[in-house]
Amino acid sequence: MDNEWWRSGVVYQIYPRSFADSNGDGIGDLRGAINKIDHLVDLGVDAVWLSPMYKSPGDDNGYDVSDYQAIDPQYGTMEDFDELLAGLHARGIRLVLDLVVNHTSDEHEWFVESASAIDSPKRDWYIWRPPRPGHAPGSKGAEPTDWESFFSESTWKLDEASGEYFLHLFSTKQPDLNWENPRVREAIYSMMNWWLDRGVDGFRMDVINLISKVADLRDGEPVPGKVRSDGSAQYTYGPRLHEFLQEMHSAVFAGRPSAIVTVGEMPRVTVEQARLITDASRHELDMVFQFEHMEVDKVPGTRYESIPLNLARLKGSLARWQEGLADTGWNTLYWNNHDQARAVSRYGDDREYWRESAKTLATALYLLRGTAFIYQGEELGMTNTPLESADELLDVAARNYHRSAMASGVSESAILAQLRRAGRDNARSPMQWDSQAGAGFSAGIPWSKVNPNADRINAAAQRDDPLSVLAHYRRVIKFRHENDVVASGRVDWLALDHPELFTYLRNNGDVQLLVVANFSSRVIDLPEELVERIRDAQGAVQLDSLGIDGRPGAQLAPWRSFVIG
Ligand code: ISL
Ligand code: CA
Numbered sequence: 001m002d003n004e005w006w007r008s009g010v011v012y013q014i015y016p017r018s019f020a021d022s023n024g025d026g027i028g029d030l031r032g033a034i035n036k037i038d039h040l041v042d043l044g045v046d047a048v049w050l051s052p053m054y055k056s057p058g059d060d061n062g063y064d065v066s067d068y069q070a071i072d073p074q075y076g077t078m079e080d081f082d083e084l085l086a087g088l089h090a091r092g093i094r095l096v097l098d099l100v101v102n103h104t105s106d107e108h109e110w111f112v113e114s115a116s117a118i119d120s121p122k123r124d125w126y127i128w129r130p131p132r133p134g135h136a137p138g139s140k141g142a143e144p145t146d147w148e149s150f151f152s153e154s155t156w157k158l159d160e161a162s163g164e165y166f167l168h169l170f171s172t173k174q175p176d177l178n179w180e181n182p183r184v185r186e187a188i189y190s191m192m193n194w195w196l197d198r199g200v201d202g203f204r205m206d207v208i209n210l211i212s213k214v215a216d217l218r219d220g221e222p223v224p225g226k227v228r229s230d231g232s233a234q235y236t237y238g239p240r241l242h243e244f245l246q247e248m249h250s251a252v253f254a255g256r257p258s259a260i261v262t263v264g265e266m267p268r269v270t271v272e273q274a275r276l277i278t279d280a281s282r283h284e285l286d287m288v289f290q291f292e293h294m295e296v297d298k299v300p301g302t303r304y305e306s307i308p309l310n311l312a313r314l315k316g317s318l319a320r321w322q323e324g325l326a327d328t329g330w331n332t333l334y335w336n337n338h339d340q341a342r343a344v345s346r347y348g349d350d351r352e353y354w355r356e357s358a359k360t361l362a363t364a365l366y367l368l369r370g371t372a373f374i375y376q377g378e379e380l381g382m383t384n385t386p387l388e389s390a391d392e393l394l395d396v397a398a399r400n401y402h403r404s405a406m407a408s409g410v411s412e413s414a415i416l417a418q419l420r421r422a423g424r425d426n427a428r429s430p431m432q433w434d435s436q437a438g439a440g441f442s443a444g445i446p447w448s449k450v451n452p453n454a455d456r457i458n459a460a461a462q463r464d465d466p467l468s469v470l471a472h473y474r475r476v477i478k479f480r481h482e483n484d485v486v487a488s489g490r491v492d493w494l495a496l497d498h499p500e501l502f503t504y505l506r507n508n509g510d511v512q513l514l515v516v517a518n519f520s521s522r523v524i525d526l527p528e529e530l531v532e533r534i535r536d537a538q539g540a541v542q543l544d545s546l547g548i549d550g551r552p553g554a555q556l557a558p559w560r561s562f563v564i565g
Pocket of ligand 1: 060063064100150170206207265267303338339340397424
């Protein structure tokens, strides 16, 4: 296995709870994933990123870890884990774990001990603060700062016994660790080394840019229309972030093979910050997940208030990231993960041009420069899941948002409409393996409802169909592997301001690729310059989303995309 395989590589994200259930309890598990390794081999991916399978009370589906070195019984055993790892390795597929170390579960023994007494030796493993001066614990306005959490409520929870508050940027069951404490950092690094020694191939690091907070926490910036403030300037890209990442690198990664991969999830990270973090000479991370292209269809600063996609804005954002990390650093490329609505429903057309738009999204993004991350079901064109009522909400973020928006007087129908478009449950419905009840995901009753379109959108129906979304993903992945220009070439955008075309050139001096995509559900007239380029480009038409073997003339069919080279 080559070093830096990830430059041309594709990582496949498994959200274990929704991937494959082997024992009929309705919950996906590790043995289920073991049974599906052939699917990954068939697709041709280089690595799997496994969302958390650690011991957890499951408040945030495993992103609240109560034991980093144990497998949650609902997902299986450590033997199952080792078998999955060995099974993937035997087929040449690497395994990247999800590292959730900005916070733990409140049921982690570290927190239990920390909360046990004000003078507990582990008190300063978490971030505790007394009530605001002059306020009794639990009284209105007593919280140490006025911040709103990522999950809509306050970021502080009162511990009745001690009269102090602990910080939780996510749910009340996800207390933030105190990274200022060197013993916390040592414990985390030793746990990471334990997993690497067990054979895993790297980490996707959950909200890793939040680990360094300013020392003196204070009220945040007011947000129009909101009671609570935005404190993110005090914990996103904090003063010791680079130092902590460099320390982690030397404690964990230095001296290990460079094939080990690190990717940091970083909400609000800027291109300039990402360039520093992924500059190989600084020894921090290989790459980061940025969020800008996931926010272009949202009212700024909101998670659930969607606005129509402005394609020029989306391309403008991607272009800035491609350019910003062209010489130093490295990009990730993704449309989907377990936190995002399904891209084919969001940026594509999941009705009339479902198949064509699912393919076009893949071609347009994954032939840019960066490591490609695809999320389970994306390769089938899985769509958003219908949401009928608030009782169906499963995600803690969505439930909290529903509760707080209701309390501030927003109508339930408006809230549901927002969650239908942008809620995280959209991505967490069971993987659609076949058209049976339970979608081949489970022989029992799935924990999350199966999308009713599973009878038509499923892996079994697509496996042998050369025109399927699945066949297209296989081809795109193969194309990345076989054409070095995708990993190494420069990117030159064409018609960057065009509201419907997504078009660029890739060039590494030897080879030139021309990528053309119609991101609309109508026939469009091509600019004259592009008509000529398409006519004159050297090479064959490949990866055509319509399966047409020929070059278009002056017009481009709805959601048609292809590459020439
Ligand atoms: O999903 C979001 C909004 O609904 C994001 O704000 C998300 O919370 C943010 O991207 C951080 O995500 C990561 O950490 C969270 C966890 O809930 C997510 O699943 C994880 O990807 C806390 O661990
Ligand atoms: Ca199960």
